[in-house]
Amino acid sequence: MTLSGPRPEWLTFDCYGTLIQWDEGLLAAMDRILAGKKQSIDRDAFISVYDRHEHRLEAERPHRSFKNVSATALALAMEEFSLEASPGDADILTSSISGMPPFPEVVATLAGLKVAGFKLAIISNTDDAIIAGNVAQLGGSIDRVITAEQAGAYKPTKQIFQHAWTELGIEKEQLVHICASPHLDLAAARELGFRTIWVDRGTGRKPLADYVPNATVARLDGVPGLFSAAGWVE
Incomplete structure (x- = not known):
C-alpha cells in the first residue's frame, strides 16, 4: 500500500x-501485582478482564482521570477473581505505565x-x-x-x-x-x-x-x- x-x-x-x-509493560506490572496474592491465576485472563473494565470506564461520563480509571479497573478485576486488593496495587500499575520504554x-x-x-x-x-x-x-x-x-x-x-x-x-x-x-x-x-x-x-x-x-x-x-x-x- x-x-x-x-x-x-x-x-x-x-x-x-x-x-x-504497552503489552510487555502491562504484563510485567501485573506480574508484580499478582505476585503478592495468595491465589495463582492466569495473568492473560486477568488482563482481559482489566481491559474490559478500563474501556467501559473510559466511556462513562463524567470524564474520569486515567489514574482513577486504571485504579478502579484493577480493583474490579481483582474482585472478579476473588483477589484481595492491597493499597499499593494501583500505584504499582500507574508507576509501571510511566516507566514503560x-x-x-x-x-x-x-x-x-x-x-x-x-x-x-x-x-x-x-x-x-x-x-x-x-x-x-x-x-x-x-x-x-x-x-x-x-x-x-x-x-x-x-x-x-x-x-x-x-x-x-x-x-x-x-x-x-x-x-x-x-x-x-x-x-x-x-x-x-x-x-x-x-x-x-x-x-x-x-x-x-x-x-x-x-x-x-x-x-x-x-x-x-x-x-x-x-x-x-x-
Whole structure:
C-alpha cells in the first residue's frame, strides 16, 4: 500500500503499543501485582478482564482521570477473581505505565522524521503526569502531547481528536495519524476520515472489518519508506 495526497504538516501518534511497549509493560506490572496474592491465576485472563473494565470506564461520563480509571479497573478485576486488593496495587500499575520504554526502533525513527521536517505530536488515552515519563524517553523529538486529561474524553470518541486538531491549529488533511490500535484509533479514523498508518506489531489485534488504513507497517521504522514512496521525503 502507498500513501497519497498532500504531504502532512503534522504526524500524530498513538503512544502505548505504537511508540511505547504497552503489552510487555502491562504484563510485567501485573506480574508484580499478582505476585503478592495468595491465589495463582492466569495473568492473560486477568488482563482481559482489566481491559474490559478500563474501556467501559473510559466511556462513562463524567470524564474520569486515567489514574482513577486504571485504579478502579484493577480493583474490579481483582474482585472478579476473588483477589484481595492491597493499597499499593494501583500505584504499582500507574508507576509501571510511566516507566514503560519505547520499542527499540522508535527513538531513531522519530528523530529521522523530525529531521525530515515533520512536526510530531502524541494523542493518548492517559493523564499528563503518567505519560511524562514515557515522553522523556523519546529523545526530545515530540513537539506536542495531547492527552485524554486535556481533552476530557478518551479514544475512540471524536472529541479527543478534534481537541488535538484545534490545539495544533490544523485540519485533518494536514496530518497522518500513526497507530497500533484498531478498536480505538482506526475506529475514530473510520468516523472522522483522517489518514492513518497502522503499525501491526503482530499482537493479534485484528483490523476493523469495515475500514482499511491508508498503509500498514510492521514497525515504526517502516514509515520513512512509505513517505519516500509518496514523494514526501527524499
